[in-house]
Structure formats: structure tokens, C-alpha cells
Amino acid sequence: MSTEECSNCKNDAKLICDCKNVYLCEQCIGNHLMQNFAFKHRPQRIVDYFANTQRHTIELKSRTEIKAAIHSKLSNEVLELEEFRKISLQKISEMLQFTEKQLLETVEKLMNMVSDECENAQREIRNAIALLRLPEMQHNPVLSMFDFCKSPDDVRDLNIIYKNLDLEYPNMHETIHNAVNFCLQITTSPVIPAQPVKGQKNIRRDRSEPDIRRSSSNNLNLRSIISLNDEVTELEKSSTSIGSIGSIFSSKTFKPIKTSPLISRYKTQRSITPSKPKLFENIEMELKTPKQETNSTEKNINSPVQKNISLLFPYITYFFPTTNRFTIYNVIEANFKTIILPNKMFLEHSAWSLCEGGRIIQTCGFDTRPRSDVFVFKFSTESAEKCSSTNYKRCKHAQVSLGNYVYVIGGFNKIALKSVERLNLLNFKWRKVGGLNVGRVFPTACAHNGKLYVAGGEDERSIECFNTLTKKFAMLPCVLERPFRNCMFSYDDKILILQGSARYEWDGKSSSMVKTGNVEEKSWQTMGDHYVISDEIYFISEKMLFRYDLIDHRITLVKAF
Structure with a gap:
């Protein structure tokens, strides 16, 4: 029961008119509507009026809170994207340095192997030349190749060294492109977290994993994807190769006296490839907490190192x-x-x-x-x-x-x-x-x-x-x-x-x-x-x-x- 008084008769008011928020009883409402034609009248029960007002207030407050939460959420997403950008660039730079180091090491090993094989062959030939200066012919694998030569023409026609170098230039652009998987997309389909079953823990998804529940039909044009190829990289398929250097001394009629282990060594090294790290596996989004500086000589200097900081x-x-x-x-x-x-x-x-x-x-x-x-x-x-x-x-x-x-x-x-x-x-x-x-x-x-x-x-x-x-x-x-x-x-x-x-x-x-x-x-x-x-x-x-x-x-x- 309302305790408001009617503005005319001072009795208990049951109605309210929103023209001027006038409180009226049921007897005075008619006179009020007939006397004031300049205003739009909409009388309603006082109980209903306050109920509607309270509901609108709650809805307005709820919308304000949702807007504030959306603003906070989007601001956090901007900060996380900036952090993600920095970490992604750092990871790609580290991958480039790792790849360049591996290439330099591989090229240096190949050059050293080729240089060693050539020096070994030169040493064998120089030894044979030195033995020719002796009065009597000495036994030597190189000189024995000429035992069946009857004339200087036979000597000139004899193939002493077989030399060959085959190079295949790798497509590094395609190799590095296929080694990186980057996906960043904004969708209009809301992702509502699944409600956990009663008695079961709610497992939080990793941000780095793609959400398969998102609808691809509603994706905005803000999608940038670099394809991933988890198979053998192109570098392993088209790496620089050296072939057919195995027979250092050979001829058409004689068996080779020395077989170089260069091919087998090189193939073994090519087959041993470093395992590819999982993409963004060690990315941490949390901010680093400051640590106090202390002087201590008791802790071992070989303490565990934080991941994803450096190779050092x-x-x-x-x-x-x-x-x-x-x-x-x-x-x-x-x-x-x-x-x-x-x-x-x-x-x-x-x-x-x-x-x-x-x-x-x-x-x-x-x-x-x-x-x-x-x-x-x-x-x-x-x-x-x-x-x-x-x-x-x-x-x-x-x-x-x-x-x-x-x-x-x-x-x-x-x-x-x-x-x-x-x-x-x-x-x-x-x-x-x-x-x-x-x-x-x-x-x-x-x-x-x-x-x-x-x-x-x-x-x-x-x-x-x-x-x-x-x-x-x-x-x-x-x-x-x-x-x-x-x-x-x-x-x-x-x-x-x-x-x-x-x-x-x-x-x-x-x-x-x-x-x-x-x-x-x-x-x-x-x-x-x-x-x-x-x-x-x-x-x-x-x-x-x-x-x-x-x-x-x-x-x-x-x-x-």
C-alpha cells in the first residue's frame, strides 16, 4: 500500500501520472486528465511505476559494467598482442641465428672435408713422384697403376684421378617460410567457455593453441597465416651435396687403390638434423617479478637457467x-x-x-x-x-x-x-x-x-x-x-x-x-x-x-x- 498522498484531496494515492510525476487517487485522476491538455498523460499504478524504474536502473548499471569490462578486456588484449609481437620477433630472430650458425658449421665442415681429401691425394702423388727419383722402381700403389703401360701414350691415356663436384643450391626462402607457423585471427563468433561438469575441474586452454570452435565463416579480414610444414624441411632435401669424390685414384682397367670415406661421412652428418622446437612452446606472457639482490657464495653457479632466454x-x-x-x-x-x-x-x-x-x-x-x-x-x-x-x-x-x-x-x-x-x-x-x-x-x-x-x-x-x-x-x-x-x-x-x-x-x-x-x-x-x-x-x-x-x-x- 502506497503512503503517498493525492495532490488534490490528500487521500492515499494509488496512481501516478508521468506528465509531472503527480500522485493521484482514483477519484481525482479524471479531473487531472481533463484539466491539463498541454501535457501528455500516462497514468499507471505506483507499484508498477517503481518496479519499472528499478528494473531500468539495474539494466543501465549492468550495461555500464559490461562496457567497462569490455574496455578492460580489449585493453588487455592490446597489451598481450604487443607482448606477443615482441616475443614472436625475438623467436624468429633466434631461429635465424640458429639456422645461420648451422649453415656456417655445415659449410665449414664440407670445406674442411674437401680440403683434407685433396691434400691426401696430393700427398699420395708427391710420394709417388719422390719414389721415381730412386734408381730402382719401388712398390707404390700409385706407381703400380702404370705396370701395364707399354708406351708413353699408354701413360697419357691412363685416368689417374676421378674428380667430380655436384652442387644443388637450396631454396632457403621456401625452407624458412615453411618452418614458421604463424596464425593471428579476429573472429566475430563469441567463444563462450564451456561450463564445467559438477565435480570436475575446469581446465584452462592455452592461448597459443588455436580455437577449433571458432566459426571460419564469420572471420574478419584480419587474418594472417603462414603455412606450416612439419615434414622434412626443404633444406634437408636440397642441401649442398658433394658426390662421386669417393674414387680418388681410378682408371678404366685398374681397381681404385683408395676409397675416400667422404661420401659416407657426409651422408651421416646430413641425416643427423636438430629436432625442430615446437612453435612458441616456451613463450611466457606473465610479467617478470623483480628479484632482490643478495651476495651469496653458497649457491651453485650451474643453477637451472630460465627457458627461452638465450643459448648462453x-x-x-x-x-x-x-x-x-x-x-x-x-x-x-x-x-x-x-x-x-x-x-x-x-x-x-x-x-x-x-x-x-x-x-x-x-x-x-x-x-x-x-x-x-x-x-x-x-x-x-x-x-x-x-x-x-x-x-x-x-x-x-x-x-x-x-x-x-x-x-x-x-x-x-x-x-x-x-x-x-x-x-x-x-x-x-x-x-x-x-x-x-x-x-x-x-x-x-x-x-x-x-x-x-x-x-x-x-x-x-x-x-x-x-x-x-x-x-x-x-x-x-x-x-x-x-x-x-x-x-x-x-x-x-x-x-x-x-x-x-x-x-x-x-x-x-x-x-x-x-x-x-x-x-x-x-x-x-x-x-x-x-x-x-x-x-x-x-x-x-x-x-x-x-x-x-x-x-x-x-x-x-x-x-x-
């Missing part, structure tokens, strides 16, 4: 000059471990790299004069390994690890050096590879997209690029703002450069770099390798460990050595 261990290393100790910082666990080696002294102005296989390579340095010492530390045994010295004595140089090689670049020995040499981690042999166009003291170098970039120096502002296939350095049109020491890091598809108080970004191809902001004024100088994890870069400069935030562009001091 997540360590930053610093060698204390003129001492027998060095420290290792675990980026994942945020702790330090100090290693002390008896009867060893590390030199000033040396360089070091963290290499694949869990090794640290430290080279050269200064001890009253430049040295050629090489120190190798293996994480698995926590011990030093033997290694030959560099071909050139140097200090104040740059060093970069790329694949199975360690490159030592430039430096100083009475003059600024142009020489570049690399260490093969498979046989631990040094070999000269190319040379800089200009000598550089305290240069900075980094590996980016399978190439080496060398920048600056104390008296240089130019930048050079080293092609690992042609083994040649080329000067680039892009130059630093001034000739000075700097730090250079590779991340995603960009190169970050810190020099003085400025921060630059460069794609490695443009003729100029972009200044993206300012940093604290320092004499930035890269010491050892940097390490990129999530949105942070860890690096050492001026005997201090820094952390660079790629989002806030803020540099934080982690520890001063």
Missing part, C-alpha cells in the same frame, strides 16, 4: 685486474659467486666473453706490455682449461662471442690495431679473419642479426660491420656523434648505444641513429658481454654492474666492484 648462461662476469679472482653474477637468481684460482693473475685491459657450452674466454691484457694470454673457464667443472695463445699480442680490445667462435677485435700494441682473429670453440685454434678498415683502441662491438658491429674507439667515431660469410669488414655510413668510448647492446631488432650523456637507438641499416634521450654523464665502456632478459639489459661499465630498463629507460647501479 644467464651470467655476467667481471675479472678483478692484478688479482687471481673473478666474480659471476647470476641474473636469474640475482646473486654473486666469487671464484679464486691459485697461481693465476688476471691482467689489466683484457676482454672476456661468455660462450655457448658454458665457458668464459678471457683474452690478452696489459702487464707492462701487451700479452697474448688466453684463459678458459668451464662452468660444468668449475676449472680452467688449456687453450693456445692468440696470434697477436694486444690490450684495450673488444671481444664478441658468436656461435662457436670468439672474435678478438682491434686493441693496442704500440699502435692502434686493425687485426681481427677468432677462436674456434670446437678445436680451440686461433685464425686471422679479415681486418678492420681503421685501427681502434677501446672499440665497442656486439653481435646483431648474425653480424658483428664494431663502433668507435678513443679517436674514432666510425662504425664497421663484419659479414661472417665473406669475412670482410665494411664501413657504414652511420657514425657516432663524437669519437669517444661507448657501450653498444643488441636487443630485439635494434642496437642501443650509450655515449657520454646521450642514448641512441639504431637498426644497423640506416645512415643515422636516433637520439632517444639522455642518461647520466659517464665514460661508458663495455666490459665483457651484456645480457638481455625480459625488458632489462645487464652490463658492466667502469668496473660497475648496471641494469638498464628498456621500458622506463632508467639505468640502475647493481654493484660496484
